[in-house]
Amino acid sequence: MREVNVMKEDRVVSSNDYTMDVSLDFFNERLKVEDYRGNVASIHKQVMRLLDEHPFTKVIVKSRQEDWKTFLELGYQFEALYTGYYNGSDAYSMALFSENSRRTSDYWIFEDETLQQVKEIKCTLDVPSASGYTIRKAEEKDAKELSNLYQAVFEIYPTPMNDPDYIAKLMKHDSIFYVAEYEGKIVSAASADINRKYHNAELTDCATLPEHRKNGLMKILIAKLENELKEQKIFCSYSIARALSFGMNAVFHQRKYAYKGRFTKNCNIFNKLEDMNLWVCDLSRR
Incomplete structure (x- = not known):
């Protein structure tokens, strides 16, 4: 579903070795990295800083094919594959959870x-x-x-x-x-x-x-x-x-x-x- 909401804030966050488009989705209690370029480890550190600032219980990243294993090593879990998403290349949806209750499905x-x-x-x-x-x-x-x-x-x-x-x-x-x-x-x-x-x-x-x-x-x-x-x-x-x-x-x-x-x-x-x-x-x- 489309992620535009009155309880949502979109930002471009950049540093000397990365840039990323992030969505602070307060209604759905999650942080989404919709797009990015640069150093994945630095992106992850910024994600963790944002989690310290906001009460999100889930992080979602649309990872490039070449980066999903790095996100996996950083503690993210693979959830789904958007085949052909990036002009024909796949996007790997990687998730990071901050609470067991959000990680565990009831159904x-x-x-x-x-x-x-x-x-x-x-x-x-x-x-x-x-x-x-x-x-x-x-x-x-x-x-x-x-x-x-x-x-x-x-x-x-x-x-x-x-x-x-x-x-x-x-x-x-x-x-x-x-x-x-x-x-x-x-x-x-x-x-x-x-x-x-x-x-x-x-x-x-x-x-x-x-x-x-x-x-x-x-x-x-x-x-x-x-x-x-x-x-x-x-x-x-x-x-x-x-x-x-x-x-x-x-x-x-x-x-x-x-x-x-x-x-x-x-x-x-x-x-x-x-x-x-x-x-x-x-x-x-x-």
Whole structure:
């Protein structure tokens, strides 16, 4: 899920032998190193200084392929692999925990069982018909109605999607939204958050009102977003789905995304810190 939040601060931290883009994510109680160059040991020392200053219980680093073993030696653990993230090169998601309670998952075995059930489903790129629904690209004027949808579906969400101004701001930058309407009302939505620097996109903000689920709407919206990404020559598409959710994991498995790992207690969603599964697809192979 997109990591922009009213309870979040982005910084560029530099010294004579490194620079890094860090996100102080207070809402999700974590520190994220989104990008970096330079001396990994010096980066780690700065991370530890930031942990001394702030009450974060998890650190997440998107490591280059050549550095993940160094992060491992510094005490980080490998969680998931973003294949093709850096303009075709892989990003290794490395995690460091400061509390046992954050490191320990309460539902890991159940989530493994759910994942196995998901993988038994047949993969298909066929898109169901949208009989009775209108599928379209969202516009800024839809921001208020979209915020109502997210507020209705999620009691707690890692980003302020209940704020129409925030949604409108996303649309002005590099986020594409598609929606499904029923009788003139938006009942389902999803977005693609595009990273222009590294030519990848996260499929996120997936929400459908309960009474409209099981109609295949999310598969339709995801397919529309994928077509938009391919037109823009964005081929690395990924999504982070709640590990407890059979439905969303099934959508990405059926769309031929590959499971690439699980983030332990990654973010606050619904009513707790939840584990999240990473799904990645190379759209150029479609």
